[in-house]
Amino acid sequence: MRIEERLRAAVARAVGAEHRETDPLLRPAAQTSFGDFQANLAMGLAKRVGAKPRDLATRIVAALEPEGLFSKVDVAGPGFINLTVDDRALAEAAARLGSDPRLGVEPVPVPMRVVVDYSAPNVAKEMLVHHLRSTVIGDAIARVLAFIGHEVIRQNHIGDWGTQFGMLLEYLDEHPELRSGGRLEIGDLNAFYQEAKRRFDQDEDFARRSRARVVELQAGEVHSVASWQQLVDASLAHFEAIYARLDVLLEPEDIRAESAYNDSLPQVIDALADVGLLEESEGARVVYPEGFKGKDGEPFPVIVRKSDGGYLYATTDLAAARFRVEKLRADRVIYLSDARQSDHFAMVFQIVRQAGWAPERIRWDHVPFGSVLGPDRRPFKTREGGTVRLAEVLDEAQHRARRVIEEKNPSLPAAEADEVARAVGIGAIKYSDLSSDRVKDYVFDWDRMLSLEGNTAPYLINAYVRVRSIFRKLEREFEAPIDAPIQITDPAERALLLHLVEFSRVVHLVADTLEPHRLCTYLYELAARLHRFYERCPVMRAPEPAVRESRLALSGLVGRTLERGLDLLGIRVVSRM
RNA sequence: GCGCCCGUAGCUCAGCUGGAUAGAGCGCCGGACUUCGAAUCCGUAGGUCGUAGGUUCGAAUCCUACCGGGCGCGCCA
The missing domain is CATH 3.30.1360.70 (Arginyl tRNA synthetase N-terminal domain)
Known part of the structure; x- marks a missing residue:
């Protein structure tokens, strides 16, 4: 249109x-x-x-x-x-969509090179349910931007460096039995982190040694680096497994961990000094970004080097920002992280601007999101009050999805039911995270996200399955576009067509706002209109062959739009369920 | 104390960058199946859009102040 x-x-x-x-x-x-x-x-x-x-x-x-x-x-x-x-113009527009693999979504006229920084789990910690948000939302945004023609560079800024490693390495030395055959198990590491933290909090001598240990590690002391590398390796294997289950695009080569910037941290300090932004305060090197005030209305200091010579995450983020401009040649940099870090990123961006490290045309976006809450509206915890492991959440999602599927369709072969449970269960988790405005906290609710009704992944996947079902019954190829003129015989068909031609605008709207939930709303409305269409416009029992072909073509178009839309959200479809 | 974010139906949420009479789902009540998968559809009821001002042809949306809730504020990330 x-x-x-x-x-x-x-x-x-x-x-x-x-x-x-x-x-x-x-x-x-x-x-x-x-x-x-x-x-x-x-x-x-x-x-x-x-x-x-x-x-x-x-x-x-x-x-x-x-x-x-x-x-x-x-x-x-x-x-x-x-x-x-005009009805005919509408029908012809739909026919064009049907023969277009991009479903009418035009590429942007000026592609940009966009760095999307997301997921960023921490080494020596298992991924927890709140890591889901950055990972899932970031992945969807990366997919949408790539689809409309931008060059997307994914960056997984893994937390593999910092003060806490002193404590972890000290604890590791105290407990050599945690290593079996020189390897560490990530399941152990979760408790391992808690224990190390407890030692650090309760034993002053341990804490002192831990702080000294950080300095050793940062100085490249061989034994410390080797231990650290073991922690990193064990963690990376765990992350990869989770990403594979989640159908997330992140690959090992997208990892550029905090430690990758170690060598450039002194340069950050030097560069800040060169532009006259570096100051000293209580023994630490700090920068005062314009526009930020502290408790007494004083300029607010961002510490870039501690009094003991150590660096902090602000320093690493500044180094990463410089890397993304200079080496990655980014036109735009997007950070997916918790809303609580808004101030931090605002200050980092401000320092980059003041230091003149990036051309003005470069866009810096922090894309914030809210917390995951339990049904009691408190931060999502286990019944015992502990943190919720992501792997366990994914297991439960699949189990619950499996039960729903068995109940609805007992005749599905077990192996296929497993595959469907995976698509539906994982899809439900991801969709519930994507479908509401990301900046708000969201309530994690199993029954709601796995419901076949309402704005859920199961509802959308089911709409797709109904389309596939008709193609199967008619023994027609779903992948091959139906080359038949579209006829408008009913208001429900017209309503469906009007929604289909909006797909492109919505995809671009998501790219502009970086709000995937708008695509969810669109797809939900599309599925609802499809169901209304099926209610009134039978395909197999259509009054004449031309009408049947028209409706089949329309169904196929909706199916492909649902499939593409869900793919942009990182969610799989199945052809039967 | 300062700053950021959020207050929309009983519950969970949309509301497309300021547009016309604020919409869904769940739940409640009432309909439609010898089904293209009813895993669906149709209908009824349910709202001082936190409050009060302001901006303008027009405000759930923008501004100000308050009220409620969440979060953040120097050597953790």
Whole structure:
């Protein structure tokens, strides 16, 4: 559908070519009685060109060429332009989508090189349920940006360095029995971290040795580095296993851990000194980013080097920022992390700007998200009050999905049921994380996320399965596009088509806002319209072959859109369930 | 104390960057199956959009102040 182009052309003719780039603010109509779409630009533009909104809307409509696209155009209220699309144009637009592997989603005119920093679990800690958010949301954003043509560079900024390793290495030395054959088991490491932490908190001498140990490690002392490497290796194997289960795109080569920046940390300090930003405070090297105030209204210091000479995560983030600009040649850098780190990233970005380390055109985005809460609206914990292991959550998701599937379709062979349980269970977890506004805390609820009703992965996958089922019954190839003209015989078909042609706009909207839940809402509405369509428009029992082919083509298009949409969210489909 | 985020139906959430009469799902109540998978659909009821001002043709959306909740504030990450 070239509706926007028509509107822009009309605006240019009505008020001058310089307004061609004005966003027509084209949206689906607020009510079906108004038409199919509405353009809301006249009210805003009127002010800028000194016209009355309704007059301007009328002029734009007069300049609009409706041929072959609109069956009805009118002005309503203060200056809404209501558009009704011609049935034939709509059908032809859908047919074009059907033969387009990109489903109408056009690549961006100017591709950018975008670094997406996400997941970032910590070495020597098992992945926990809250790591899910960064991983799942980041992966979806990376997929969407890549799909619309950007060059995406994924970066997994794993926490493999820092003060806590002194304590871990000390504890490891105290307990050589934790190593079997020179290897460590990650299952042990979870408790191992807790124990080490307890020692550190309770034993001052242990704490002192731990701090000294960090310095040793950072100085490259051989024994410490070897122990550290064991911790890292054991952890990486665990992360890889989780990523594989989650169908996350992250690969080992996307890992650029904190330690990768070790050698450049002194350069960060030097570079800060070079631009005159480095200052001293109580023995530490600090930077005072503009616009940040501390408790007494004083400038707020970001410590980049401790009084003992050690570096902190702000230093590492600054080094990573420089690396992404200089070596990765990023046009845009996106950080997926907890909303609680908003201040930290705001300060890091500000320092990068003040230091002049990045051209102004580079965009820096912190994409924050809220916490995972239990049903009691408190941070999600086990019944015993402990942290929730991600691996256990995934196990339970699959078990629960398996039970639902067995109940609904006992005839499914066991092996296939397992595969379906995996797709549905993992999909449900990911979808529940993606489907609401990411900045809000979200309530983790098994029954809701695995429900076959409502805005859930099972509901969407089921809609897809229904499409596949019809293709199977008719012994038609789902992958091969049905090359039949689309006929509109019912309002439900029309409603479905109008939604299908919106796919491209929604995908781009997600890329602009970095809010995957908008795609979820779209897909949910698509599935709902599909079900309404099936209710009223039988495919196999269609009145005549041409109508049947039309409906089959439409079904296939919806199926492919669901599949693609879910893929952009990192969620698998199955053909039967 | 300062700063950031969030308050929308009983519950869980949308509301497309300021548009028309605020929408879903669950739950409640009532309908539709010799099914293309009812794993679905249709309908009823349910709202001072936290409160009060302001901005304007128009505010759930922007601004200000308050109220509630969450989080963050110098050598952890």
